[in-house]
Amino acid sequence: MGLSRVLAILAALGAYLSAGVALADEPQPWETGFQAAASPVMERIESFHTELLYIISAIAVFVLALLIFVIVRFNQRVNPKPSKTTHNTIVEIVWTVVPIMILIVIVIPSFKLLYFEGKIQKPDMIVKAIGHQWYWSYEYPTNGNFTFDANLVQDKDLKPGQLRLLTTDNALVVPVDTMIEVQITSTDVIHAWAMPSFGVKTDGVPGKLNDTWFKVEQPGVYYGQCSELCGNGHGFMPIMVQAVSKADFDKWTQDAKKKFAKADDPGANQVAAISAN
Numbered sequence: 397m398g399l400s401r402v403l404a405i406l407a408a409l410g411a412y413l414s415a416g417v418a419l420a421d422e423p424q425p426w427e428t429g430f431q432a433a434a435s436p437v438m439e440r441i442e443s444f445h446t447e448l449l450y451i452i453s454a455i456a457v458f459v460l461a462l463l464i465f466v467i468v469r470f471n472q473r474v475n476p477k478p479s480k481t482t483h484n485t486i487v488e489i490v491w492t493v494v495p496i497m498i499l500i501v502i503v504i505p506s507f508k509l510l511y512f513e514g515k516i517q518k519p520d521m522i523v524k525a526i527g528h529q530w531y532w533s534y535e536y537p538t539n540g541n542f543t544f545d546a547n548l549v550q551d552k553d554l555k556p557g558q559l560r561l562l563t564t565d566n567a568l569v570v571p572v573d574t575m576i577e578v579q580i581t582s583t584d585v586i587h588a589w590a591m592p593s594f595g596v597k598t599d600g601v602p603g604k605l606n607d608t609w610f611k612v613e614q615p616g617v618y619y620g621q622c623s624e625l626c627g628n629g630h631g632f633m634p635i636m637v638q639a640v641s642k643a644d645f646d647k648w649t650q651d652a653k654k655k656f657a658k659a660d661d662p663g664a665n666q667v668a669a670i671s672a673n
Contacts, residue, residue, distance in 0.1 A: 422559055422619040431593045434618060434639075435610045438595030440509050447505065451498065513595070516609045519577035523568065524659075527580070527587030527600040527622065530629030534568050535659045539649050542656040548632050561631065562619040567638040569652075571645035572612050580606045585627060591620035591635060599624065612639040 423431070433439040469475070524535035528545075535543040546564040554560060570576055580589045582600035590597040594610040612618070620635035640648065 422562055433595070434593040434612055434614060434616070435595055436613075437513055437610065438593060440512060441595045444505055444509050448502065451502065455498070513608075516577055516607060517575055519609065520575045521571075522577045522579060523570070524579045524581070525568075525589045525600065527582040527584075527589070527626070527633075529584050529627050530622070530633040532564075532568075532587075532589070532622075532633070532635060534566075536649070536652070537659065540653045541659045542652055543659040544652075544656040546636065548634055559619065562621070562634045562636065564634055564636040567617070567636045569638045569640060569645060569648050570612060571642040572615055572639050574642070575609065575611050577607055577609050580608065586624050587626050587633070588623040589620070589635060590623035591618060591637060593618045593620075594637075596620075597623055612637075615639050615641060 430438070430442055430445070433442050470478075521536075522538045524537065526533045526535070531545055531547045533543060533545045535541070544566050546566045546568065548561070549558060549563040549565055551560060554563065578589065578596070578598070580598050580600040581604060582602045584602060586602070587600040588597060589600060589608075591610070594612070596608050596610050598606050598608040600606065616639055618637045618639065620637070622630060622633040622635070624630070626633065
């Protein structure tokens, strides 16, 4: 392989990486960790999770070492005459103060994370996610005011590369690097709009409008599912989000305005419980 060809391959690889890798985040067989973080919230959740792992690992090692020391130092053979000590002020202070300090170390970043998750900044766009038994419908009130349903693609209709039980006929399409507020409700029972890669899991409650937010950092297709026990179709209520560039989103929006019904059209799916109140 000549030098010029190697340089060309490296240049192509660099361009590919700099353009951003299109992701397809979905559950993997035997997966034990998180899916790759695709939003600032999930990045902080992952960081906090790692911090907790270090803390609980240190605690486990310390307790194991203490247990081994007690077994070796105070077994019957080495210590045939047991001590009758009942109190030790220093030890009692230490085992009270140290756990409190550990909890303080944990609670401060956890409160910061909860505040970051719950504080919705001024959104660039709003999307409404409406749960039904057993599918989602979406509205784009700030980008054309159209609505559509997102139903599970049945096994017999799956195309090569599409994921079973996770692919929908219509994806929720959003632009990258955009602050998106998601307003979530339901028309029948409690559902939950959950997207692991975004660090989002919010209930959709009939008669109530909950909200959350996310900001996708890389283009790609991301998958989630309803996370409430909403009935016998609970396992067949997927969420499919396609993140695209802002230019591609503008093109998709123009096509969607022609393809889908208006949200205020009498024939379109409406949030009956909300409008009634």
